[in-house]
Amino acid sequence: MKKKTWLTALTALLLIAVVAGCSSNSGGDSKKIKLAYVAWDSEIASTNVVKEVLEQKLGYKVEMLQVDAGPMWAGISDGSADAMVAAWLPTTHASYVQKYEGKFEDLGPNLEGTKTGLVVPAYIDIKSIDELNDTTGKAVDYTIIGIEPGAGLMMSTEKALDDYGLRDKWTLLESSSAAMTQQLQKAYNNQEPIVVTGWTPHWMFAKMDLKYLDDPKNVYGGAEQIHTVVRQGLKDDDADAYAFLDKFNWTPDDMAAVMIQIQEGKSPEEAAKAWVEANADKVDAWLAN
Structure with a gap:
């Protein structure tokens, strides 16, 4: 009889522990x-x-x-x-x-x-997206260094290729934000031409003298x-x-x-x-x- 009472008490204690544990986990999940x-x-x-x-x-x-x-x-x-x-x-x-x-x-x-658009080093003598088919295009092999596929910035740049008549010659290279900045820094260190998809705020504008290309067709929107x-x-x-x-x-x-x-x-x-x-x-x- 004592053994049965002891087992009943133990079972009750275990049940309380389980309930308490469940309550604790439930509270944890909510956090x-x-x-x-x-x-x-x-x-x-x-x-x-x-x-x-x-x-x-x-x-x-x-x-x-x-x-x-x-x-x-x-x-x-x-x-x-x-x-x-x-x-x-x-x-x-x-x-x-x-x-x-x-x-x-x-x-x-x-x-x-914030702002998005096409970015070049300040030493490149170009001001607007509609100038890209000039000498700058040949110098960069008609390639824009992009970021992750599916990014809104990439979608806007695809539209820019169409709206500015760049589609026949230019390629938007899918990449990543990290790879894009690496390519930009490398070109900048060597004072070479490069065109990238860019945005602010971004540390690259603090580290390098860069500029946005004017967007007269407002493909990228304003601020x-x-x-x-x-x-x-x-x-x-x-x-x-x-x-x-x-x-x-x-x-x-x-x-x-x-x-x-x-x-x-x-x-x-x-x-x-x-x-x-x-x-x-x-x-x-x-x-x-």
Whole structure:
């Protein structure tokens, strides 16, 4: 009888432990969040700063999802990712907004004053995209060094090839943002001609004397903004993360400071941590009720 009582008590204790464990895991799951981003230097900087704040200030475990632009928007829209701070609007990611309209929540801009277009070193004697078929084209083998396929910037450049009558001679070389900057730096060091797809904010403008080619047909649009976009339902599921993401806002100079540290050898995590520690007032404002 005593043995039966003891077993009953043990079973009850085990049941309580299991329930407690489930409750603990459930609470833990609610403190996990997935951030999607594209491997642009600007988005690596911003997403790591957001990750640092979510983990160190709000107690989240953050999973980083590095993907191309299309899967980034798809992930937010189908709920497999929670948020991104990498939506370039209104022009660069316009096709994704149209495709997934009504399936995500746009929290508005987190950075003002971005730009995209074709970029050349300042020492090249050319001012506009419509001059590319002249001597510059032959000098660069009629090749524009691009970034990841599917990026909004690449879509705009494909349109530029058509609108400026460059399609017959010119090739847009698919690459990556890292490979593009490597090619640009190499050409710049040797004072050689090169044409690349570029955007600001970006550390390359701090390290090299570069210029955008004029875009009289306005293919790339004017100044843009980077928006924060989250999945539907995030506000109900993770109110504190949602509130922070809704307030996250910084300047091109803030972003450049993180990018330059990364470019000079710090890991993205180290650079983000250093920026967050050095900008406590801004971070506190993001977290204020």
